[in-house]
Amino acid sequence: xxxxxxxxxxxxxxxxxxxxxxxxxxxxxxxxxxxxxxxxxxxxxxxxxxxxxxxxxxxxxxxxxxxxxxxxxxxxxxxxxxxxxxxxxxxxxxxxxxxxxxxxxxxxxxxxxxxxxxxxxxxxxxxxxxxxxxxxxxxxxxxxxxxx
Amino acid sequence: xxxxxxxxxxxxxxxxxxxxxxxxxxxxxxxxxxxxxxxxxxxxxxxxxxxxxxxxxxxxxxxxxxxxxxxxxxxxxxxxxxxxxxxxxxxxxxxxxxxxxxxxxxxxxxxxxxxxxxxxxxxxxxxxxxxxxxxxxxxxxxxxxxxx
DNA sequence: TGATAATAGTTAGCATGCTACTCATTATAT
DNA sequence: ATATAATGAGTAGCATGCTAACTATTATCA
Numbered sequence: 001x002x003x004x005x006x007x008x009x010x011x012x013x014x015x016x017x018x019x020x021x022x023x024x025x026x027x028x029x030x031x032x033x034x035x036x037x038x039x040x041x042x043x044x045x046x047x048x049x050x051x052x053x054x055x056x057x058x059x060x061x062x063x064x065x066x067x068x069x070x071x072x073x074x075x076x077x078x079x080x081x082x083x084x085x086x087x088x089x090x091x092x093x094x095x096x097x098x099x100x101x102x103x104x105x106x107x108x109x110x111x112x113x114x115x116x117x118x119x120x121x122x123x124x125x126x127x128x129x130x131x132x133x134x135x136x137x138x139x140x141x142x143x144x145x146x147x148x
Numbered sequence: 149x150x151x152x153x154x155x156x157x158x159x160x161x162x163x164x165x166x167x168x169x170x171x172x173x174x175x176x177x178x179x180x181x182x183x184x185x186x187x188x189x190x191x192x193x194x195x196x197x198x199x200x201x202x203x204x205x206x207x208x209x210x211x212x213x214x215x216x217x218x219x220x221x222x223x224x225x226x227x228x229x230x231x232x233x234x235x236x237x238x239x240x241x242x243x244x245x246x247x248x249x250x251x252x253x254x255x256x257x258x259x260x261x262x263x264x265x266x267x268x269x270x271x272x273x274x275x276x277x278x279x280x281x282x283x284x285x286x287x288x289x290x291x292x293x294x295x296x
Numbered sequence: 297t298g299a300t301a302a303t304a305g306t307t308a309g310c311a312t313g314c315t316a317c318t319c320a321t322t323a324t325a326t
Numbered sequence: 327a328t329a330t331a332a333t334g335a336g337t338a339g340c341a342t343g344c345t346a347a348c349t350a351t352t353a354t355c356a
Binding site: 170174183184185186210211213214217218221236237238239 | 312313316321
């Protein structure tokens with residue numbers, strides 16, 4: 001087997017980490033009726049209270065059609081509501097129901113525990129450096145995607 | 149907006165990087181009729197020549213049903229073939245067609261260029277450190293997933 | 297003002313990830 | 327030797343990601 005470059009390994013490990021993270025998180029929040037993507041949406045609403053669908057999508061860096069379906073699910077589950085906004089009839093604001101807000105607290109707690117669990121052996125300095133690198137990569141990827 | 153922890157940012161940036169990477173790569177290999185997942189499969193076959201479906205799935209760290217459908221697509225496109233193996237009729241070995249092997253070379257080249265492009269500003273030391281961290285995280289995530 | 301642009305949300309269609317299950321075959325153990 | 331386990335491939339069903347379109351509304355500009 002030919003030697004693989006660091007560039008290759010970066011992409012490889014990154015893809016694998018993301019899949020594993022989703023798998024583990026999904027398994028942990030399944031009992032709550034949630035998934036990673038839905039939990040991410042609830043946790044964002046928990047921090048920001050009220051956002052339009054567009055703003056939600058932008059914050060999570062997913063496309064609006066993906067957000068639409070995520071919200072369809074959360075709405076059907078009774079965790080969020082869509083509200084028309086006066087002054088612009090195109091926009092819908094998204095707010096958590098009481099049940100959703102309750103759930104968001106549990107999910108936040110659970111997510112925090114899970115993160116601590118799998119990042120247990122990573123020291124602070126390395127973690128911060130890794131976050132820096134990922135941020136830089138994301139900026140660059142965003143640029144390259146925009147450019148076509 | 150409440151302050152967010154490094155643990156949170158790690159997960160956030162990781163998820164975003166993985167999605168962006170797939171989006172960018174998919175756009176770049178679209179003209180070749182490929183996607184990131186299919187390209188990854190071809191590139192692995194290019195390095196290892198012959199593998200069973202099970203081995204392919206293990207190497208890429210995806211589940212076998214996911215691999216089945218990936219191979220269905222690649223087979224329909226004429227890039228790979230499935231072959232029965234003598235001595236164990238459960239196993240199917242996967243080999244690239246001539247066309248697939250040709251394509252794999254192009255894809256390898258393209259992937260290498262793309263990686264260099266978006267990792268341009270990351271220095272070697274930081275990149276290696278990041279890979280180390282991702283590897284450690286992956287090991288731990290694997291453990292936690294296994295444990296249930 | 298009235299045509300044209302842009303924007304927010306949506307739908308449709310595809311690919312990829314998962315789990316839970318089945319089927320055929322091989323390995324193991326009594 | 328035969329019942330039982332384990333293994334490899336596949337199917338079904340769901341969730342989430344994308345792009346390409348469409349609809350309704352609002353903004354722009356000539």
